[in-house]
Amino acid sequence: MSAAPERRHELLATAAEVFAAQGYDATTVRKIADAAGILAGSLYYHFDSKESMLDEILSGFLNELWGRYDAVLAAGHGPTETIEALVTESFREIDRHRAAVAIYQKESRQLREQPRFGYLDDSQQRFERAWLRTLERGVAAGVFRADLDIRLTYRFVRDTVWVAASWYRPGGQHSPEEIARQYLSMVLEGVALRARHDPVTQ
Amino acid sequence: MSAAPERRHELLATAAEVFAAQGYDATTVRKIADAAGILAGSLYYHFDSKESMLDEILSGFLNELWGRYDAVLAAGHGPTETIEALVTESFREIDRHRAAVAIYQKESRQLREQPRFGYLDDSQQRFERAWLRTLERGVAAGVFRADLDIRLTYRFVRDTVWVAASWYRPGGQHSPEEIARQYLSMVLEGVALRARHDPVTQ
Amino acid sequence: MSAAPERRHELLATAAEVFAAQGYDATTVRKIADAAGILAGSLYYHFDSKESMLDEILSGFLNELWGRYDAVLAAGHGPTETIEALVTESFREIDRHRAAVAIYQKESRQLREQPRFGYLDDSQQRFERAWLRTLERGVAAGVFRADLDIRLTYRFVRDTVWVAASWYRPGGQHSPEEIARQYLSMVLEGVALRARHDPVTQ
Amino acid sequence: MSAAPERRHELLATAAEVFAAQGYDATTVRKIADAAGILAGSLYYHFDSKESMLDEILSGFLNELWGRYDAVLAAGHGPTETIEALVTESFREIDRHRAAVAIYQKESRQLREQPRFGYLDDSQQRFERAWLRTLERGVAAGVFRADLDIRLTYRFVRDTVWVAASWYRPGGQHSPEEIARQYLSMVLEGVALRARHDPVTQ
DNA sequence: CATGAATGAGAGTTCATTCAT
DNA sequence: AATGAATGAACTCTCATTCAT
Known part of the structure; x- marks a missing residue:
């Protein structure tokens, strides 16, 4: 559930970018995953929830x-x-x-x-x-x-x-x-x- | 689709209040309807969509x-x-x-x-x-x-x-x-x- | 609920036209009413239901x-x-x-x-x-x-x-x-x- | 959005059966999903919409x-x-x-x-x-x-x-x-x- | 006869989340 | 670490129908 801190960091930066651009509610986890080049479900290996990001x-x-x-x-x-x-x-x-x-x-x-x-x-x-x-x-x-x-x-x-x-x-x-x-x-x-x-x- | 302008106005004021308080995305039409004392579907007698409000x-x-x-x-x-x-x-x-x-x-x-x-x-x-x-x-x-x-x-x-x-x-x-x-x-x-x-x- | 039979007949002809053109399911009572120049609710003075038409x-x-x-x-x-x-x-x-x-x-x-x-x-x-x-x-x-x-x-x-x-x-x-x-x-x-x-x- | 072609195929065959039996309009996505043994929302993993099926x-x-x-x-x-x-x-x-x-x-x-x-x-x-x-x-x-x-x-x-x-x-x-x-x-x-x-x- | 406003059930669709592989 | 498939709750919207006026 935790894993390499660098990957978390990258993903967090990506998520922040998308949240800022589209608004938190309007951002789906799929958009974040797309921006990170992975599938939506895979984010849950790194984070508990969208809210925790x-x-x-x-x-x-x-x-x-x-x-x-x-x-x-x-x-x-x-x-x-x-x-x-x-x-x-x-x-x-x-x-x-x-x-x-x-x-x-x-x-x-x-x-x-x-x-x-x-x-x-x-x-x-x-x-x-x-x-x-x-x-x-x-x-x-x-x-x-x-x-x-x-x-x-x-x-x-x-x-x-x-x-x-x-x-x-x-x-x-x-x-x-x-x-x-x-x-x-x-x-x-x-x-x-x-x-x-x-x-x-x- | 248009109807008596006074009712529209009331509903619009109600909707604006909820949009302002919770954000547009986070506002469900049910919340607006609740605040207006009617059912969600009834809003569509007056307006085409949430967006048009x-x-x-x-x-x-x-x-x-x-x-x-x-x-x-x-x-x-x-x-x-x-x-x-x-x-x-x-x-x-x-x-x-x-x-x-x-x-x-x-x-x-x-x-x-x-x-x-x-x-x-x-x-x-x-x-x-x-x-x-x-x-x-x-x-x-x-x-x-x-x-x-x-x-x-x-x-x-x-x-x-x-x-x-x-x-x-x-x-x-x-x-x-x-x-x-x-x-x-x-x-x-x-x-x-x-x-x-x-x-x-x- | 019944009323003048000529009006029924007109409305029925209108309804049939719309049903035939769009299909029964895809026909809303509002479309029938529009075609007849009245409001949807008014059809219910003449007929019990869409199905009865x-x-x-x-x-x-x-x-x-x-x-x-x-x-x-x-x-x-x-x-x-x-x-x-x-x-x-x-x-x-x-x-x-x-x-x-x-x-x-x-x-x-x-x-x-x-x-x-x-x-x-x-x-x-x-x-x-x-x-x-x-x-x-x-x-x-x-x-x-x-x-x-x-x-x-x-x-x-x-x-x-x-x-x-x-x-x-x-x-x-x-x-x-x-x-x-x-x-x-x-x-x-x-x-x-x-x-x-x-x-x-x- | 695309996924394994076999699963799509199965689901499409199921959908076709239901469309043919009940008519497209009268077919709800829930009925298709029931016939396929999954939940309605799950169909949207495979298809964009009922219409696209x-x-x-x-x-x-x-x-x-x-x-x-x-x-x-x-x-x-x-x-x-x-x-x-x-x-x-x-x-x-x-x-x-x-x-x-x-x-x-x-x-x-x-x-x-x-x-x-x-x-x-x-x-x-x-x-x-x-x-x-x-x-x-x-x-x-x-x-x-x-x-x-x-x-x-x-x-x-x-x-x-x-x-x-x-x-x-x-x-x-x-x-x-x-x-x-x-x-x-x-x-x-x-x-x-x-x-x-x-x-x-x- | 007809209107205007509402109801309430149910439709298609979205989405965060889970989990076996 | 990541995928693919699914869940289930909630959402916007539609529509037949009702009813006071």
């Missing part, structure tokens, strides 16, 4: 992501640097595991309700706490605006980053770091020209 | 949306006002047809590929052209930043607005206009404090 | 047919004249009730097995007896060949006549009597030229 | 039939011998594939209208041309009567042969060759005793 893809992605996030959060940066680092790590993760991120984006709301995928909720809540705390620190430190509803701000930043997974294509003209830089610039400083606000400082 | 929901939403957008675009506003109006209309539409917007957000990428839903593509392209043109006018007029990749900016604003449909609940603490105002403020002016704009505090 | 069509046809056949059989003709009269009446019936005959041809084998349509079997057996007796009389009288299996001959003649309902179109270039004449000529005298049978002309 | 049955039958017909037509026989050979091959085919022939007889008129079954039309037309040409040759050669409408004659012979599939049971008291012989005798020489036509030759 999804599980492995998502938990693998979240484990890796939290490894990076935890490093950032433990580094003791100031709020702006923390946010910059979190956003940059997020875009890097999108670059590395685009399929998994796209699946997460699309399916997590439904999945969350099943006990098996309860960890999606946990992750979501840790994520929210980390962001809210960082934003609050930024407001307290006078580097973020105080006039905004902080939950709205959180959602704004969160969505803004992750939705990118739905259109991002690795190997495109912008590196993840470059995209992160521009996104951060928009998020932090806005799209409007600042010049007119303070011509003197320019 | 989806079609009617999405095209109805887009038609209404474009009615508003066209009015805004024809009004001859400057770029900032145009963007403010478009964003505000978008949040109003989310308020009025949350379910339809959520379905659109979640399913349109897959649907687009079917000929029947080709209008989703058309709409998407009109949308993109309208935004890009407005952003370019703003850059030319010196009210928007010129240092950003304009397509990135477009995606940023577009996603930022529509993803809200996934968490927005009508009748919540913020009116659509209030949410639009805060989103616009974040998008245009950024999340960072403009402290440096105030020469005194520097 | 079929029943009325077939029994009406057989009653009329047997009225003619009985007259022929009671007339005391010789075997050749009897066969000529039966075949001619058959083609006349095809001319008058083409749809009913076509339905009978196509559906009676299956229908026969249901108790409700047991009369199809009875009719079939009376038919067979009448034909076999006439053929036997002809053999005995020395006007029909004695070297043929009489049941094969019966089937040959029977099929030969009734299958015509599947291609016959009333108002075509041949009258039913003309078609009967030619069929009889083929059946009785054969397709081969008799010339060679006459040693003198050889 | 029908298709395979009919096209298989026509392919085989035309193999024989073409051999006959290419042999350069005279008209009488050609007709004798065609009729004999037809009865042999009825003997070999009774179910397929019965299905063809009953369903082809409706099926013909669907593009997928257009080959039924093609076959029908080739068949008609071959027969008409042979009959014309016979008339020209003075072996067939010239006083008959040749299309009527064609239909007469055609129907006469194929309808036999509806009552023929393989393994009965007459071999296909014997049935062919008697049919040919009736068709060519008629049912009436020739004696009276030419008393001198007796």
